[in-house]
Every structure is written in structure tokens, then in C-alpha cells.
Amino acid sequence: MNTESVNKSKYRYVLGTHTYIFADLKEVMAKATPARSGDRLAGVAADSAQERVVAQMVLADIPLKTFLNELLIPYEEDEVSRLIIDSHDASAFLTISHLTVGDFRNWLLSDLATPQVLAEVRSCITPEMAAAVSKIMRNQDLIMVAKKCHVTTAFRNTIGLPGHLSTRLQPNHPTDDVTGIAASLLDGLLHGNGDAVIGINPATDNVDQAIHLMKLMDEVIQKYQIPTQSCVLTHVTNTLEAIEKGAPVDLVFQSIAGTQGTNASFGFDLKVLEEAQQAAVSLNRGTVGDNVMYFETGQGSALSAGAHHGVDQQTCEARAYGVARQFKPLLVNTVVGFIGPEYLFDGKEIIRAGLEDHFCGKLLGLPMGCDVCYTNHADADQNDMDNLLTLLGVAGCTFIMGIPGSDDIMLNYQTTSFHDALYARRVLNLQAAPEFDQWLKAMKIFKDINGFVLHDGVPNAFSNSLENILQGSHHE
């Protein structure tokens, strides 16, 4: 952008004797974003605290319509931009098309925006509109509005009903050892976790190994008749191959991002996702619904892949949700603190990002969960995670992770534990998915399911298996 066109920019604000000029919508968005290390690394962040608020004031005055005309990433260059524009619901947009970003915040918080109205307008809200309004919302605003956005999905149980919090049971093991995985799986089930999905990140990532792990989980789900679904978090093309080989695939996993270039660096395009969705639906393995996709996202991935087009990381993230909603996922998980301190530096930035992601996802109609997590090189700890977990629980987050003692011994990061999930359920009175809740009761895992009180000891259904392995090991 040359100086002349910057000087002609309509995005300007006079504060005292200083005139702030922003070159384009992309720059307004980036500079209006609450501070975070990834935007500083990309060189798109505001230069001062004052410039940030000025950018927010400029952003608040921009009509929502502008986002349909001034694309942050050109239509011709990016299939995600094309998807967003081509799938925009113009008739639903009539309800909010007269609003500016600032008005939109007021409207979302107002009593006009009931859960039903929010569900009706979601198809006309673009990811950029959601990102824009989130930048001028405080944390409590993000929580308040997200809680009004009800998104329900289903496969073998019903996820996302108000007053419920589900968990992904994540029994990862550094060598994919079957006994190690099964031990963590048992620990999770006996803590009442696993209704969102039982999902393994494989240590060895190839088709044979994925099939091996799919069978392992499928056998457990079948033997104990657990109303839940399994997923191996391997590349979408591996899962497609597994389906062709007749493997028991419940959910198709893929990490997705908000630009075509980032997705290309992940090795897929929208067509591949469509193919995978159709293949998994055709297996007809769901009993109460056919949402078959499980997506993971996270702020910073576009910058990391060098495909962010100068767009701030939170807006790129919201665009990933634009990708996700096209494929009617069962679950979308923002792995918020995993990427490291060069994108989200500390607990404060991670917490803010988690709330933004959850809000944007829900507003766009996604079953939004959050991997409430951090790495050891980030300036964050368990207290930060307790804060984010509690805030997300209040906001109506769809699901969180559950892992033994918060310690993922394969991926080397810390996320929420089985205990943490029970804490959130108890203090906020949040139930597991209804079908899974019934199972927990029938299996005598909970003594008092409404009071979230576990039984002591091992339920009968599991005691034989446990006895066998422990006696076996004594004889060795």
C-alpha cells in the first residue's frame, strides 16, 4: 500500500491533534485485536495501547455489510473466501444488515437476540463479522452471548444441550502401547469421561496403526455398549484409506485453518473434506445422528504456515470455523494453548483466545469445545487453566478434554484432567450427554449422578478385566 492510497483511506480517526489512518479493513481488524504475541510476531499488532483502542473505535463504526464487499483475503486467491461469500445467506442477513459492528455488539447482548433468533441468523454471519465484533467485546460479553447460542449435534449420543458439558477422553500413549492406552481409557471411563469422543492422537501416524487403534476403541465401545464415538486423530486421507479398507471409522478427524494456503500445508482442500464426510456418513454407524466430522483448530496456525495474508490470527481462526460449518461436524475443538508462547504468550492471552474462539464458533453455529491447555514454555499454569475451564463452563462450552492427571505423556503438554471435568460439572451443575449419563448410571460408575458423586471401587462390569491383567502381571 503506497502512501497516497493510505492517505485516501476511509479508515481514519482524529484523536486530539493526531489523525490515525489505517490502510484497509485488514489493518483495522489486526490493530483492534486485544494484544497477543502472534500478531506481534507477524508485525500486524497495534503499536500502542492507544492505537489499539482507536482501531476498535474505527471498527465499531464499520457496517457489517462492508465485510461482504471488502474481503480480507481476495475471492480469487482463496477457496475459504469463496466458501464464505458463496454460502452467505442473504435473506437471513436482513435482520442485521443495517447494523455496524458496534451496534452488532449491542444487539447480540440485547434481549432481542434470543437463542432462537441467534440460531436463525447464524447462517448470515460471516467469520469476519464474528471476529470483528469479538474484538470489541469484553470477556463477560463473549461468555454472555456464547451461552445464548445453542448448538446440538449427534452421532451415538446428543452433544451440546444446554446445561451439559461433554468430554473427549484422550488416552494417548508415547508408543501407542495397547495396555497403556487401555489403562488410561479405563481411568477416564471410571471418572465419567468420554461422552464427546474417545479420541487418540497416534504416536506412529500411518494407516495401519490408525486402523489398529480404531479397532481397539471400537471393541471397547461394543463390549461395554458405550453410547459414544471413537476417533483416531490421523490425516483425513489416512482415514479415507481406512474406510476403504473396512475399518470401523466413527468420526473423521482433520486439523483445519482459515486460509487455503494453510490447509494446503496441512495436505488437504475442501473437496477432500467433502469426500471424507460422505464416506463416513455412508458407513451409517451413528445411532442418533450423522454428524461425522471432528475438527481441531488453533490461533496461529496460518502464521505458522506462512499463509496468513497479513490477517490477524484471531480472524484467521474464525475463518477456520467458516470451513468447519460447511461439513456439519459433531465436534470442533480449539486447541488454544498448544501452539506455544510465540502465538499466545501467557495465561492471560490463552484465556482471552479461548473465550474468543468459543464465542466465534458458537455464534457461527458450531459445537465448540476447547482444549484448555498450555505448554511448559508458555507463562501459564494450572491456575490459568482452572480460570479458563470455569469461564468456558459458564459460557456453555460444548466439551473439554479429559486426560489422566492433566498430563499428556505423548504430546507433552498439559490439558484438563478427568478430575477437572468433574469439578466443572459439580460447581456448575453440568451433565454429560443424556445417553452417556444413562450409561454411567447403569454401569454404577456414579453413585449419585445428579450430585456428581462417584462410586468407590471398581464397577462389576470392569472388575474381571482388571483382575485378569493384574493377576497376569503377577504371574510373569
Place this chain on the structure above:
Amino acid sequence: MNELLERDKRKKGTNISEVNVGEKIKKDSLEVNDNSPVTKQPWQALKQFTAARIGLGRAGISVPTEHLLAFQLNHAQAQDAVHEPLNVSVLLNDIETKLNAIGLPKASLVIRSQVTDRMHYLQRPDLGRRLDDQSVDELKKHQAPKDNPYDLAIVLVDGLSSLAIQKNAPPLIKLLLQRLAQQPLITPGNAICHLAPLVVVQQGRVAVGDEVAQCLNAKSVLVMVGERPGLSSPDSLGMYLTWAPKVGLTDESRNCISNIRPAGLEYTQALNKLWYLLSESHQRKLSGVNLKESAKEQTGMDLLKSSKTIRNFLIS
């Protein structure tokens, strides 16, 4: 607090150490343990099969004090590993002692990336991948002639855990150089015998090795780097091998051996894997995804794959 801990430990000692664990489980099924505020979980005996924090028991539905504090200690150790600076003189001394014992050259250069301090390092991975000007000048003094490049440059990088380098690099280098001395001929006509001086990079990332090798004029580079510390692995070292290294390469150009530490992948196992990669890489004159794929085609095996298969006890 200590009393609490002690009490917890004593209880643990009496609960699960019975010989016949199986019977114990049956008897305990769905019965209240005792009046202790901590409910033990009979499946804690499964800990022998995994390092995962299973069977922690619970105080109500929360993590018991003993395990809470054990976690906090591990997190503290991991954070310290990130922030503790590499002690270069101790490191070089350790390496020198070991190398003298096997009578090999001990020339070493200590240089740094463009990063100024640890906070800067954590936020600017791009600068951690590049050398500062002084370091480039220093390396160029040791550059190999154009027609006679070094076969291999060994580069030690603090990365995210100086502890990993401090503890694991000296014994690994010793094993590697010993083996190179004993078996210099890796493949017919392709001896790896022309080694660059040992280089230590402070505040570096993996890719900084590319620039080091380019400045020195080396055919290949082996980077030993401190990996991002896990909660139970503050000292994990990674080795990255790159053929024809130059500034701007990405991870797909490298082959990686991860989690090297006494409690993880042991030195001799790591060295065996490295030896295979080194010989394949020098024979085929490539590294990274292409090396992995071509090895897979040739051997029908996934390079570096390791997994054991046991029956799933939950369906027994």
C-alpha cells in the same frame, strides 16, 4: 503439610500391596474404602503399564494433595529447564573429557543466534533460526574449501531445554565419534571422516544448524537440540539430520529422532537409528520426507517405527 503427605503415603502403602490384587478388587467393588477423605482407586495398580497419571484417587472429585504437589514439582522442573541458561564451559569440559578419552579432535566454536534473551527467544522463533553477524564471521574462519567440504557438522543447540543438552549431548557425541572412528566407511566410497569443528549455538532453534553448516561448507548437519520439556521429561533431546543444509529449509527436509534421554529413548538405541539415517542419507544424498519414503520402499518398513502389540485387557 508434611504430615499430610506422610499420612497419604502411609495409607497408600497399606492399600494395594497385597499379593492377590484380584481378590482385593472384587472385595472392594462398590464398597466404601474407609473414612479417609481420600478415596483410593484399585486400578492404580495399572500404573505399572503406563507413565500416565492414572489411578490418582480422589478427595471428593478432586486430585489428592500428594498428586497435586507431585504435578506442581514436575511443572516447576519443566519451567526451570526452559529458563536455565546453557552452561557452556561445563558442557565443553564434559565433552572434552570424554573426547580425550577416545583421542579425537576437540575443536569447538561457541556462537549465538540473533535472539537477545530468553523472553525474546520465546516470542521470536524466526530470530532463533538465524545467527548473529559475529557468529557468521567466526564460522567463516573455519569454512572448508569449496572442493573439499566437511562431511558432517555436529551442532549443539540449547533449544527449549538446556538441561537436555547439558546431560545428554556429551555421552551421545562420545558414542557417535567412537563409532565413526571404528567404522569410518559408512557406504562404499562414502566415508564420513571429514568432520567440521563442534559448534555450540546459544538461544537457537533447530533450523539454525542450516546456517551453521552453510557457513562452514558442510554436506550434512546433525543438530542436537533441547526439546520442549514435557511434564515428566524436562531433559529430552532431539536429533535432526539434514542433507545439503542451507538457510530456509523446513522440517520436511530433516529426519528427526526424538525423546532421547535415559528414561526415554536410550543413547545406544538413538545412535542405532542415527547410524541408519546417516548411512542412508550419505548414500542417497538426501534427507527428510524423501529419505523416509525411499527407505520405506526399499525395506517395506516404516523408518524409525516402533510399537509393540499386546492384547487389549478391557475386552478380555
